[in-house]
Amino acid sequence: SQQGEEDPQALSIQEGENATMNCSYKTSINNLQWYRQNSGRGLVHLILIRSNEREKHSGRLRVTLDTSKKSSSLLITASRAADTASYFCATPTGGTSYGKLTFGQGTILTVHP
Amino acid sequence: GAGVSQSPSNKVTEKGKDVELRCDPISGHTALYWYRQSLGQGLEFLIYFQGNSAPDKSGLPSDRFSAERTGGSVSTLTIQRTQQEDSAVYLCASRVGYEQFFGPGTRLTVL
Numbered sequence: 001s002q003q004g005e006e007d008p009q010a011l012s013i014q015e016g017e018n019a020t021m022n023c024s025y026k027t028s029i030n031n032l033q034w035y036r037q038n039s040g041r042g043l044v045h046l047i048l049i050r051s052n053e054r055e056k057h058s059g060r061l062r063v064t065l066d067t068s069k070k071s072s073s074l075l076i077t078a079s080r081a082a083d084t085a086s087y088f089c090a091t092p093t094g095g096t097s098y099g100k101l102t103f104g105q106g107t108i109l110t111v112h113p
Numbered sequence: 114g115a116g117v118s119q120s121p122s123n124k125v126t127e128k129g130k131d132v133e134l135r136c137d138p139i140s141g142h143t144a145l146y147w148y149r150q151s152l153g154q155g156l157e158f159l160i161y162f163q164g165n166s167a168p169d170k171s172g173l174p175s176d177r178f179s180a181e182r183t184g185g186s187v188s189t190l191t192i193q194r195t196q197q198e199d200s201a202v203y204l205c206a207s208r209v210g211y212e213q214f215f216g217p218g219t220r221l222t223v224l
Contacts, residue, residue, distance in 0.1 A: 031211060043215040097211060100146060103156035
């Protein structure tokens with residue numbers, strides 16, 4: 001079963017705008033990770049936030065984590081056409097740090113030039 | 114090589130045939146995972162190898178699926194008597210620290 005539920009399922013924006021994607025999960029976690037997937041193939045790790053962190057930045061990415069609401073958000077600022085991809089949140093199962101990942105259903109982001 | 118590699122990139126087979134999918138992880142990564150991605154099921158965990166420990170096979174959907182990892186490096190996922198519902202992209206990942214590095218996947222089509 002999918003641990004994470006993401007919304008929106010699809011997001012279409014213009015270049016330069018910000019994109020926000022949300023993820024909810026059901027069980028306790030050690031960390032939450034965000035991945036990007038281009039063209040339905042390999043996933044690329046974007047950022048990891050630990051359960052004791054509330055916010056983390058990496059370049060144009062900002063991730064927040066609210067463990068009380070069991071939710072996370074990924075913000076991409078000043079989007080570019082190259083950001084067009086599917087974005088997934090993922091959590092290691094069983095409250096572990098390194099276990100198998102359970103993925104959300106993903107958000108398909110389209111950035112129009 | 115710099116990343117995880119998988120072969121073949123595409124595989125078309127007939128229902129009932131066996132297939133083998135290969136994964137070459139990043140050198141030195143002791144943890145290796147197989148996932149599959151299909152339209153109806155999203156990204157699903159299949160099996161996990163960690164060093165010399167017994168693999169976690171809890172995600173394998175049936176006994177037609179098996180995997181092995183030789184010498185702590187290359188892994189092969191075998192699907193016997195393929196069915197049309199096995200059609201999916203099969204992704205391999207190896208891990209260092211918390212981060213999993215994914216290969217480009219093998220797209221399996223069962224006719």
